[in-house]
């Protein structure tokens with residue numbers, strides 16, 4: 490058999506064998522040969538698969554071992570997550586200069602390659618404690634994922650919130666800030682810059698410890714989200730407390746017809762927040778030439794934005810305040826002022842403004858100033874009067 494197989498194996502032409510061998514023996518020999526060939530093929534296949542698997546697995550394991558650091562065990566190495574996840578700890582060691590630079594990063598492709606739910610950044614500019622905190626907790630409850638909180642307080646103030654509080658761990662590195670001085674604008678820019686580090690923050694809402702929300706979260710979220718304009722009070726006041734504070738040394742960067750005044754409490758979108766943190770043109774002029782009695786926090790952002798992006802401004806504030814008592818400070822309301830009638834007749838009644846270029850009677854979403862003693866009655870009437 491061996492001698493017969495060999496010539497057959499070596500013979501390339503079956504027709505030649507056909508001629509030299511007997512017709513009865515040929516099918517059997519062919520069959521045997523085919524069987525052998527098949528066996529060899531199967532053996533080779535198994536060896537190949539086993540080899541590939543073994544070495545394949547071996548090399549993957551090697552890669553995994555060499556690329557993973559113990560602290561990144563749950564993260565995809567170099568994935569997009571590293572860019573889009575907000576910092577887990579708000580404390581950092583960046584200087585203001587470094588922070589503003591970092592916060593000025595803007596993606597040039599406008600469509601986000603991931604599901605981005607736009608959030609509101611509530612930025613609390615405070616001296617320290619937040620006496621109306623429980624009202625804000627009630628207001629924000631159930632809306633997790635749609636907001637983030639940042640608190641700027643005096644650097645000496647040590648926040649002690651329980652880990653269940655919405656204010657827990659939300660303090661940003663802060664510095665002393667004085668009303669009417671550039672250090673106040675610095676604090677506001679610091680809040681904006683820290684909040685910009687979370688790419689999901691779309692609206693930036695500046696409030697103080699004496700501010701309260703006037704509607705439930707859904708109403709406020711939709712009102713602001715659907716607005717074509719950012720809310721920054723900006724008007725041309727010809728009097729001594731308006732144009733009277735203008736300093737001619739600011740020209741030609743700012744001339745008198747461009748000078749604006751407005752309340753410091755604003756709601757701006759991400760684009761304008763970047764305009765504010767990236768500014769190096771107007772800042773030196775205001776720092777040098779707007780000092781008391783020029784109160785820079787009433788002029789810097791309104792004037793700068795009215796020059797840079799006039800068509801993106803609503804030119805009004807969303808924060809109700811009562812100046813009717815006169816004097817340098819607005820009225821502060823305490824325990825005895827807080828009644829349903831106070832809100833229905835004093836705050837909500839007779840509002841008139843434009844919203845997205847249409848007349849509207851819903852003009853104020855927040856109000857100030859409220860004393861700590863107002864908390865209890867506010868909590869009491871909030872569901873009936875504010876809807877939360």
Ligand SMILES: *[C@@H]1O[C@H](CO)[C@@H](O)[C@H](O)[C@H]1NC(C)=O
Nearest residue numbers: 704705706707708875876877
């Ligand atoms: C919020 O208030 C509006 C208007 O008062 C009301 O229609 C809506 O149901 C409230 N939403 C929630 C979630 O309570």
Ligand SMILES: *[C@@H]1O[C@H](CO)[C@@H](O)[C@H](O)[C@H]1NC(C)=O
Nearest residue numbers: 740741742743744745746747
């Ligand atoms: C101020 O600037 C505006 C806009 O650039 C210009 O139209 C106006 O003439 C300037 N006014 C003065 C007094 O320089």
Ligand SMILES: *[C@@H]1O[C@H](CO)[C@@H](O)[C@H](O)[C@H]1NC(C)=O
Nearest residue numbers: 718723795799800802803804
């Ligand atoms: C806000 O004021 C600017 C001028 O400073 C103006 O160009 C703009 O149209 C105003 N915005 C609205 C919504 O009226």
Ligand SMILES: *[C@@H]1O[C@H](CO)[C@@H](O)[C@H](O)[C@H]1NC(C)=O
Nearest residue numbers: 827864865866867868869870
């Ligand atoms: C809360 O409301 C109830 C009923 O309206 C009233 O009896 C109570 O005195 C109120 N508490 C405060 C602190 O206002």
